[in-house]
Amino acid sequence: MTTTPPRILLVSHYYPPHVGGIxxxxxxxxxxxxxxxxxxxVLTSGGRRTGTVTEEGVRVGRIAAWNGIERRTGVPFPLPAPRLLREALRRARRADVVHVHDCLYPTSWAAWAAALLTRTPLVLTQHVGLVAHPSALVRGVQRAxxxxxxxALLRRARRVLVLNATVxxxxxxxxxxxxxVRQxxxxVDTALFHPAGSDEEVRxxxxxxxxxxxxxxxxxxxRLVPKKGxxxxxxxxxxxxxLVFVGxxxxxxxxxxxxxxxxxxxxxxxxxxVYRACDVFALPSTAEGFPLTVQEAMAAxxxxxxxxxxxxxxxxxxxERVSLLPRDAGRLRAELAALAADAPRRELMGRYARDYAERSFGWPEHVRALLDHYRAAGESG
Incomplete structure (x- = not known):
């Protein structure tokens, strides 16, 4: 990167208010x-909300997209309008680095092409690997x-950031x-996600x-889908x-x-x-490693x-402080029943979770590392 302050283009298939970890x-x-x-x-897809707006100091550009795949299958895979590539090119020309989140989506492919054509350093965060979806068609499409x-994206990226050894x-x-490749x-916002301060706050x-x-x-x-358990x-x-479900x-x-x-x-x-209202967090998901909701629950x-x-x-x-189980309903039920009956153990596990989150998941540390990766990507061309 050659300018101060750096100019960063973040690319994601979805962006809030759409709900999801990425x-x-x-x-x-x-x-x-x-x-x-x-x-x-930020360059992302949008449903009815399209165009560019400034949100909390960030320019968010939403491209019209068809979201029918998610509605029909539960798989978040928006298909943006053809103007996506033109917008990606325009924004990549202004950026010192293009940072793509996950290489599965059309928004990522457009950002890869734009970075290639404009010779802008490309950084990729890969959140997951192949997802063991129950549909053979979905699994086949993923592989293809x-x-x-x-x-193509992984070969082009100057930095590939992963969350765990599996990815x-x-x-x-x-x-x-x-x-x-770097981990x-x-x-996690440990100020927003924090334990309840009193029994009255819980009530x-x-x-x-x-x-x-x-x-x-x-x-x-x-998401209330099999992948998440x-x-x-x-x-x-x-x-x-x-059981309390949010999603x-x-x-x-x-x-x-x-x-x-x-x-x-x-x-x-x-x-x-809701985290502060509850006693235990359970996520029997597959092929995720350390998903964001587990980090939030630990912070809470x-x-x-x-x-x-x-x-x-x-x-x-x-x-002994985080319960890691096979994906088996009987084992899961037994562990949850044991925790429900053992308040001191829940308290011990909760204290460990909060301490671990404060040491390991603060956003300031994450962003400092991210800026270092951007700098290294700019210098490696």
Whole structure:
């Protein structure tokens, strides 16, 4: 990069108010970079909201897109209008670095082409590898996209940022240069996501969202799809605790039942309140490693029950303080029942989670590392 302050183009398939982990990460990165003096633009897809607006010091450009694939299958894969490439070229010419989030999406392919044509340094954050979707068609499309577009982006990127060892192996297998790959955990707003300060705050939060007092509440935050383990957690329902779901889902998501509460999609400020209203966080997802919602739950001081994914290995989590399980409804039910009956253990796990989050997931550290990666990408051309 040659200018001060740096000019950064962030590219994401979706951006808030659309709900999802990647879009939340991009919004936080954009805001944090802008607060440090960078000139930040975002290129993303939009539904009815299109055009360019300034949001909290960030220029957000939304391109019209068809979102029918997500509505029909639960897979977030917007198909933007043809003008996407023209907009990507225009914005890449103004940027010192183009930072793409995940190589699966048409917005990423357009940004790759624009960076190539304008000779702008390209940085790629790859959040996940292949997702074990129940549809053979979806799995086949993933493989084809990664084999063509993913390989092209990974070979071109001067820095490839990954969240865990599983994704590192994935990007190396798809053409990323070993010397370009670095691990960088997502950041979390540890001021927004924090433990409840009192029992009264917990009661008030439960009343706000219509949640029962006097019950152990197990929280799930994410899309209500098999990849995230929504169906697995429903199958693990038990009389010892209630299940609370925050997130959007596809067709066939059942309505509330006894002991099951669906709150729908919520903005981050309200999600943070729901974390504080609950006792345990459970996310039996697959092929994710260390997803953002687990980091948020840890910052909120909740005991975490999640999948024993090899992606957690580099983070050296204490397995006595974070419960890492196989994706099995019976094992999940037994662990949640044990935690529901053991308040001292929940407290111990919650304290560990908060301490770990404060040490490891602060946004200032993330952004400092990100700026270093941008600088290195600019110098490696």
């Amino acid at each position: 879009e939340n990460v991009v919004r936080q990165e954009a805001g944090q970079l802008a607060a440090r003096g960078a000139e930040v633009a 996209v990664y084999a063509v577009f993913g390989r 590192r192996e994935f990007v190396l297998a798809h053409g990323a240069r070993p010397d370009a 960088l955990a997502n950041g 008030e939060a439960r009343a706000t969202y219509g949640l029962p007092d006097g019950r152990v509440l197990v929280l799930f935050v994410g 929504y169906d697995l957690l429903r199958a693990a329902a038990g009389p010892e605790y209630d 959007t889902g596809g067709e066939g998501v059942p309505a509330d039942a006894e002991g099951v509460h669906h709150l729908g999609a919520l903005p981050p400020e309200q999600v943070a309140e 001081g909740l005991p975490v029950v999640t999948t024993d994914d090899p992606g957690y290995a580099p983070y050296a989590l204490d397995r």
